[in-house]
Amino acid sequence: MTEDDTRTKVAAAERAALKLATLPDAERSAALHDVADAIDAERERVLEANExxxxxxxxLLEQGEYSQALVDRLDLAGGKLDSIVExxxxxxxxxxxxxxxxxxxxxxxxxxxxxxxxPIGVIGTVFESRPDALVQIAALSLKSGNAVILKGGSEAAHSNRALYEIIVEATADRPDGWAQLIEAREDVDRLLGMDEAVDLLMPRGSSEFVQYIQDNTSIPVLGHTEGVCHVFVDREADLEMAGEVALDAKVQYPAVCNAVETLLVHADVAADFLPGMVGTYREHDVxxxxxxxxxxxxDVAAATEANWSSEYGDLELDIRVVDSLVDAVDHVNTHGSKHTESVITEDxxxxxxxxxxVDSASVFHNASTRFADGYRYGLGAEVGISTGKTHARGPVGLEGLTTYKWYLEGDGQLVGTYAGDDPRPFRHEAFDGEWxxxxxSGE
Structure with missing residues (x-):
């Protein structure tokens, strides 16, 4: 695609965004139900592309170029399409x-x-591996009145194209151009320079990838970096509960960013907890x-300093014994990625x-890190998990795709009335009311 083609797509998204901003919620929601119906009806088309x-x-996995975790994230078999429709x-x-x-x-x-x-306006998204991410991002963008530029990874090109075409076909009578698909790396580089047209970028990938995006654009970036997540088994933990939570956090779905990568164990319970926990992990090939x-x-292999800051996205786990809760907090803040942590304790x-x-977007008590998810939070879905602190943090759902504007209702007032030698004072009183x-207000 040429630079003119990219600009044409972005310009179409700009026009659509202005129309979407005024589209009633009933129409946006009806369009989403049409998308769900279309994906449900076109299962064979999607699964053939995904295969x-x-x-x-x-x-490429056999050649050592891809990981099993990437292949797992890519595969839509086994009920994933049902989850997408839902x-x-x-x-x-x-x-x-x-x-x-x-x-x-x-x-x-x-x-x-x-x-x-x-709405924010025009959102550009760049994501890897998971074709279901395309549907999540498109659905949340439409519901929140935003136009969206979608760029998935080349490893999911067939799946992404099929899903995108189904979405566009299902919303043909809505603002034309609200969703655009770009597929080449060159298109991304062009997109990064379009700060006059694109209002927000949301990259999903490695920390290096997100850093590249941030370093090469003046567009605001809502970064979703790696998930180096922790479970801390405190000295006051229910050890049976701790074992169940630590297992779920690692093996329930190890390929995702909210799976635990480091298990921290208080020294007072290490001898009682670790032998059984290690045996359980080994039963699950960790x-x-x-x-x-x-x-x-x-008896486990030695961890290196680099391991403590590593995201595996696979059945791998590092274990560290700490002397105190303060040491656990220090470890998380030193080596974590500000994503999701859990403490297991009865105190x-x-x-x-x-x-x-701990300085993380989500922190849990007596629960698996796997709960860090927009759908599980009741947000409907998520466009990603922001590990930054502005403009949104943690799982980013509909609210994270909005901004605000100010509306002033007056009756001929002039600023001069409130300035000069004898200014009229402002009231500045909050009240309950809808614009x-x-x-x-009548008051």
Missing amino acids: RDVTEAEA MVRSVAEQEDPLGRTLSARHLDDDLDLYKQSV TLRGCERTREVV ADRAGRFMRG SPGRL
């Missing part, structure tokens, strides 16, 4: 994120200021490494100290 991607990926319907049923009055304030008599939620203190208790005060102390055109 081509998986077959090509498995060939996810789209869930997004459709979410409360409208647009047109919400976030605050209302009397500036003066008959002068009322409203803060109103609105490759284990540990610090020297861990290796004094159980509420110690749980609170850990949860307040509608021409509405004054």
Whole structure:
């Protein structure tokens, strides 16, 4: 695709975004139900395309170029299409994120200021491996009134193309051009320079990839970097619960970013907890490494300093014994990626100290890190998990795809009235009220 082609697609998305911003929620939701119906009806088409991607990926896996985790993320067999259809319907049923009055304030008599939620505009997304991510991002963008530029990885090209075509066909009578697909690396580089047209970029991939995007654009970036997640088994933990949570966090689906990569164990319970836990992990084919203190208790390979900051996305786990809750917090803040952590303890005060102390987007008490997900949070779906602190944090759903604008309702007021030698004072009083055109509070 040439530079002109890329600009044509982005320009079409710009035009569509202006129309989507005024499209009623009923129409946006109906369009999403149409998308869900279309994907459900076109299962064979999607699975045939996906089989081509998986077959090509498995060939590269045998050559050592791809990992098993990548192939697992790519494969849509085994009920994943059911989950995709359910996810789209869930997004459709979410409360409208647009047109919400976030605050209302009397500036003066008959002068009322409203803060109103609105779409961001044109969103550019670049993601890898998982074709279901294309549907998630498109669904959330449509529900939130945003146009979207989609760029998936080459390993999922056939799947992405089939899903994109189905989505566009199902929404043909909605604003034309609201979803665009780009497929070449050169298109991404061109997109990075279109700060006058693209309002937000959302890369999903390795930290190096996200850093590349951030370093090569002036467009705001909502970064989704790697997930170096931790489970800390405290000295006050219910060890049976700890074993169940630590197992789920690693093996339930190891290829995703919210799977645990490092298990931290308080020294006071290491001898009681680790032998059984290691045995359970080995029953599930988990490759284990540990610090020297861990290796004094159980027979595992030695962990290197680099391991503590590594995301595996596979059946691999590092184990470290720590002397205190403070040491656990320090380890997470030093080696983690600000994604998701969990503390297992029966002591509420110690749980609170850990949860307040770690600098991560999601922190759990007595629960698996695998709960860090937009669908499980009740957001309908997610466009990614932001490990930054602005403009959204953690699983990013509909609210993270909105911004706001200010609406002022007056009755002929002039700024000069509130300036000069004898200015009229402002009231600046908050009140409960919803904005509608021409509405004054009457107070």
